[in-house]
Amino acid sequence: MELYRGSNTNQMDYNEDGRGPKSGKMLVSNDDRLDSGLDSLKEDECTDVESAFERMKVAEDEPWKKELTGDGDTYLHLAVIHEATEAAIKMINLSYGDPFLNIQNNQRQTALHLAVVTGQPLLVEQLLKAGCDASLVDDHGNTALHITCRKGSLACFSLLTQGCPQQLPAILQTPNYNGQKCIHVVAIQGYLSLLESLIQLGADINAQEQCNGRTALHLAVDLQNFELVKLLITKGADVHSFTYGGHMPYHLTYGRANTDIQKVLYELTAPHLRELPDSESEDSDEDYEDQCISDDEDIYDDIKVMGQV
Template sequence: MEEKDPSCNPLDPLYHVDCDTHNTHGGDENGGNIPPPPPGYIPPATISAEDMNSFDLVRATQYGMLNRVTELIEAGYDVNRMDHENVSLLHWAAINNRTEIVNYFMSKGAIVDLFGGHLNSTPLHWATRQGHLQMVVQLMSYGADPSLRDGEGCSCIHLSAQFGHTAIVAYLIAKGQDVDMLDKTGMTPLMWAAHRVFGYDPARLLLTFGASVNKQDKLNGNTSLHWACLSGNHIVIKLMLSKGGDIHAANLRGDTPLDIAIKMSNGDLVKKLRDMQAAAQAAKQSLLGRLAANKDFRKKVAYVFPFFVIFIIGFIPELSASWAFKALLFMPCFILANLVMRWFFDESLAHVIPIAIYFATKFWMSVTWFYYIAPYIQSPMFHVIFMLDLTLLSYNFYKAWQTDPGYLKSNREDKIKTILELAESQTLRLEQFCSTCLIRKPIRSKHCSVCNRCVAKFDHHCPWVDNCVGANNHHYFIGFLFFLSVLLSLGIYGVVQFWGAECEIDFYEDGLTGSIYKMLKVSPWVFWINLNTGFHLIWVSSLFVCQMYQISWLAMTTNERMNQGRYRHMHQFSHKAASSGECKDSKDSCESDCHCQNKNLKIVSPFNRGPVRNVVDLFGWRCCGLLRPLKVDWTSKFTLDTEPGSAFHGSSLHQNRENYQFV
């Protein structure tokens, strides 16, 4: 007969069913993944009063049964007594986020920094591993020390970084923890995040707070970039390189990040690091290499390049020479273009190319209008319309390009204050907090990965204006699309007039190929410019119609429409049919957290005031007081208005959730 642990006494308040099931309750806090429930586990909804009365002290603490816990503690048991696994009651309350029970234990003299468990860690360590920000805040309010090391030599900031609990990382730094704190082996939180977390957070947050990218650990001499290469963490590697990660740094074995990538057989990473090393080497050896390494020079090349490409493709066929000679002219131009693209273009210039193409297309189209088409336009009114539209287009483009779209600004003191306020009010969640800008995000805002800033009422980042489209410049962007569509349409109309005067085109007689031949024979340049004009008209007009539909009919931004599942304030729950006793809410309204099976999800914008008013609100039209646009400061609006009769109404953005974790 197998001998049982002497501590497994059914009459002992610390006895729990897992003594007979080989500790399957997951007492070891390793990991942070919640293990399966032990044999004999009873779902909370099915626990009867009789079951609760039979719970031992550990099980009652795990399930949050405050009355049963109080009953057993008041019977005279020491709140700091350790169970057979050397785990205290406060540990069990912390890992299961039982805030009321923690308050009760502390009132009974519980030691907040008591070490226990297989990893010899404190309740604060346990709560941190599980990602319970509420419990971390509560324990620290009772004096828990987050800088204490557990049996593995990690403090709480190391644990929160390696398990990806970004909100806890932010709170700990705001409470004064060193962003580059070293664990037993000399690893920083950034090293842990780079090695363990395959995502932007919390590495991005640590870098924003000034974490050292090139600091080396004591045991291996690895930098954060080494650790990211070991795990093939491409997302974090990109962050490290953008923040000045040293690709030449060698660890104690003499291995660089490239060497590690080769050992890990990571082909994509090897190619990327080798290209960076080659570029750095070339920058030291030649003038061309130095120019290619100069970001400002490369950006200027990217702006000028489309002007020459569009010109060459249209100009060479326009020459009065044989096609064989024209083909010969194309060859050096093609080689030169490839060399320029190879030396000066990379993914960092991707956002420059579209706006450069816009500038080039608009310039050569205007030249074509005045040089080729103007003589064939009989009505002076068309010239007036063209010039007026060109002026309005230039104005709206400039305003959409240069206007602050609604960037959210904050200094370090405000960021720390915001983190503390959100954490201590239990509203520090990543959907409402930017881990890069370290600010509370207003409703409808989003962090732009291109601009690397948060934008109020974010619509999208538009490469054609090289700027975000947000609260302050959305109406200019719509004006840009409208007047550009008109300009492109005028351009096509002018080309049609040109062809009508210069060549007789009969699609029935000549067919498509014959008609194209006649157009090319008259002027290859005009044909080429018209081809560009038609291409741009397709996407510009389509985008304009899509934008107006979203603005007027849906009252959504592009970001909200594409990510509508993420925004709870746009979720409207209703019953499919009337039911009795299935839901605590009415049949017309049901909360997202309700477990009623007879409900339906509908996406509805709470900002919709009707098609006309939505457009008026965007452009701010007044028209002698006949129109009254709604003015909203989207940089400081964090919640929906819930009062009856308010402009926007809907559910609160902050809704409490019961988070059960039985370990």
């Protein structure tokens, strides 16, 4: 589901990619990691995963739980990647409370991460019910909720926030390796409804991302998203919050095209704090992008099941 987002002319995006050592036996994978994999799948790949699982699950020692691809994927990872939903649900039902559910591949992705990346809310729901740990992070420090906030899946967002109530407060406070909490990811994407939901769920509206101390309001100004600026102010965002370089949201309006944002923040900013600090260059967009920006793709293994199993 595509969520409504405010206008965002300078939108930045983040991905869940990475590289890992090649290890493991029996299953062979392609080297490339492709965006969601859906366009690159062949019809027989889903069948291959299901067939291999059916051949192995009859054994009492459950060998399908022990096999890994060269990229560290289990059969459950493969079933999620290739949307072999029936096989995935069978594996989940056979693994309630089992650490198998939380095995991380070479990119430190669990099956839950991949279910979110591929947009499969049914599997997200089943994994959470079976005991999958929603607080685990991938090799970019992203929880499954970080990824959902970036992709804007309302269904996955609802399942993740309702399906792990005890873990949720800690997840909302977890920064990824770009220093961003979920509220920062949602602000960057401009998902207004998800931002409201995060605040209602207890996310700190004035949390500072760790690159340079920007809050969601700073990011909204940077991205020239007037609707997001108005929403954050309405929800109580602190207009006097300083970045590590000493800049408040109003300071970031200098040299920007949207005069409506500047007018609103001018009125709300204390007169004696409106002047730019001396360290004007410390919070430049270029510095921010160098520190935090990543490619605009979700990436994971596109895998075929081959060889003996």
